[in-house]
Amino acid sequence: MNLHRPVLVEEVLKYLITNEDGVYIDCTAGTGGHLQVILEKLSSKSMVIAIDGDSKSIDICRERLKERENVIFVNDNFDQLRKIAFQNGYTKVDGILFDLGLSTYLLENSGRGFTYKKDEPLDMRFNTKEKYRARSFINNAPLDELRTELKKYSEDRYATRIARYIVQEREKQPIETTGQLVSVIEKAVPRKDIIKTLSRIFQAIRIHVNKELEKLSSALEQTLPLLKEGGRLVVISYHSLEDRIVKNFLKLESSDCICPPDFPICTCGHKARFKILTEKPVTPTVEEIQSNPNARSAKLRAAERINA
16 A cells, blocks of 8 residues: 655644644644654654544554554544644644645545546545535536536636536436546547546545535634644645635735725734745755655645734
């Protein structure tokens, strides 16, 4: 089994860890890539809460790090971040990490149809406790919803055309597997554009099924009351829509006033709660991309909690 190779490791450690005896939350623990290097940097007095929505990934992570006594493993969605921290006895923490990339395990070993390169059931759930699956969306969503969601989350020029082809095909028979879906998309898209479009459309379906952007927005808001003064937030995103959410959240929460520009005086009373540490997103070096192609679209943003 190929375990996920973490990206921007040195940069994560640099921006995240301020207290080697502190409390940290890895919101996307996966099979333990970043978690392992974080633990190696921390002392035995520290504590890390490791969260992942996929039960098998968290089981692998637990087994991989079974000798570590300063980790709490939690199988849940990261939009439950604050509740998870409270339930484990922590109201304030020193750092919170999100790595929003899809893990190697989910792509290659889950059998849930996350990749167009394998013929698997159309599932795409991160958390198998959830009922809504990709095949429900593909086979039941009205054309308008299908078109809107695919276009919004893929930003692909062929999204509308693909939605129409899906509706035409599912009238003949249900689309139950990734192989069937790939065949439909191949009919709708010119050969020269097929690989990029397949990647984007599969990504869009996954984002829709898991409500990824809504959960990200909710989780980011929950970091504010959780982080102690001087605590750090680090987010690695791979998709322009994710990065936009993170960028706008940090811009808002690092501003003392959010009134419209034409207001003569401030009436909002808003105070900055973050200091941005990365003026521009940190990206992988050429060497890292060459050794780990999955890192190529990664963008890291970091901020420090102030006025807590």
